[in-house]
Amino acid sequence: MAEEVAALIHKMKMKLRPQADEEVRRDMSRRFNTRIPAKHQDDYTQWIDTRAEAAGRSPDNLRKDIWDYDIQGAFIESGGDPKYGLAAHEASGTTHGSSDWKKPSHPTFSSQSHHHLPNRRSREGGAFVERDGKNYFVAGPANRKYWSEAALRAYFEEQEPDVELIYKEQP
Numbered sequence: 001m002a003e004e005v006a007a008l009i010h011k012m013k014m015k016l017r018p019q020a021d022e023e024v025r026r027d028m029s030r031r032f033n034t035r036i037p038a039k040h041q042d043d044y045t046q047w048i049d050t051r052a053e054a055a056g057r058s059p060d061n062l063r064k065d066i067w068d069y070d071i072q073g074a075f076i077e078s079g080g081d082p083k084y085g086l087a088a089h090e091a092s093g094t095t096h097g098s099s100d101w102k103k104p105s106h107p108t109f110s111s112q113s114h115h116h117l118p119n120r121r122s123r124e125g126g127a128f129v130e131r132d133g134k135n136y137f138v139a140g141p142a143n144r145k146y147w148s149e150a151a152l153r154a155y156f157e158e159q160e161p162d163v164e165l166i167y168k169e170q171p
Contacts, residue, residue, distance in 0.1 A: 026067075026068070026105040026146045027067060027105070028067065028068060028103045028104065028105045029066045029067050031103070032070050032103045032104070032115050033066065033070055033071075033072050033073070034070055034072040034073035034075075034076055034101075035072070036072050036075065036076065043080060044072065044075050047075050047078070047080060047082055048062060048063065048071070048075075050082035051082035051083075053082075054082050054083050065097070067105070068102065068103045068105045068106035068107075068109075069097060069101055069102055069103060069106060070101040070102075070103055070114070070115065071101070073100075073101040073114060074097060074098070074100070074101045077100065077101070085097055085098035085100065098112075099112035099113055100112060100113060100114055101113065101114060101115075102115070102125075103115055104122060104123050104125070104142040104145075104146065105142075105146045107143070107147055107152055107155045107156075107159075108126070108128075108137060108143075108160070109125040109126065109140070109142050109143060109146075110125040110126050110127055110128060110137075110140070111125050111126070111127050111140070112125075112128075113125055121141035121142070121145070122141070122142055122145055123142055124140045124141045124142055125140045125142050125143065126138050126139045126140035126142075126143045127140065128163070134164065135162055135163045135164070136163065136164050136165075136166055137156065137160065137163050137164070137165050137166065138166045139152060139165065139166065139167045141169075144167070144169065149167045152165060152167060153165055153167070
């Protein structure tokens with residue numbers, strides 16, 4: 001069941017992604033990947049297999065996250081623990097990786113990511129904020145660069161229903 005939900009989420013993400021040149025622009029599968037030393041490649045492959053099982057996904061499905069998530073960085077930081085950084089994601093019924101390794105093309109790329117660089121618009125993420133018991137995500141320059149307002153709103157409605165999106169550029 002979780003595998004089906006994960007596949008559905010991936011399909012939905014692909015549907016929300018802009019087509020043609022915008023889609024190519026957001027494909028960061030070859031960018032922002034922490035280098036894994038050759039001597040640890042087998043450990044990484046085993047980690048992917050075990051982490052996929054822990055997340056209720058197939059290894060191939062998990063590898064697709066490289067589009068907008070630095071999976072190698074998560075592996076290095078995890079010290080080999082396949083459950084490191086995984087949390088239940090209530091909206092989808094699956095697990096969700098931490099924000100630490102999201103790439104600028106991820107819909108919720110934020111200041112929590114290792115790839116966030118303030119004052120560098122293409123790498124400046126948004127921020128999760130809580131006020132008066134309500135959760136908000138204030139989109140940053142990178143979020144607005146890679147996601148239209150409509151696509152980002154659709155993502156939040158589907159994946160983050162308890163978080164209100166603030167898309168406008170802040171003064």
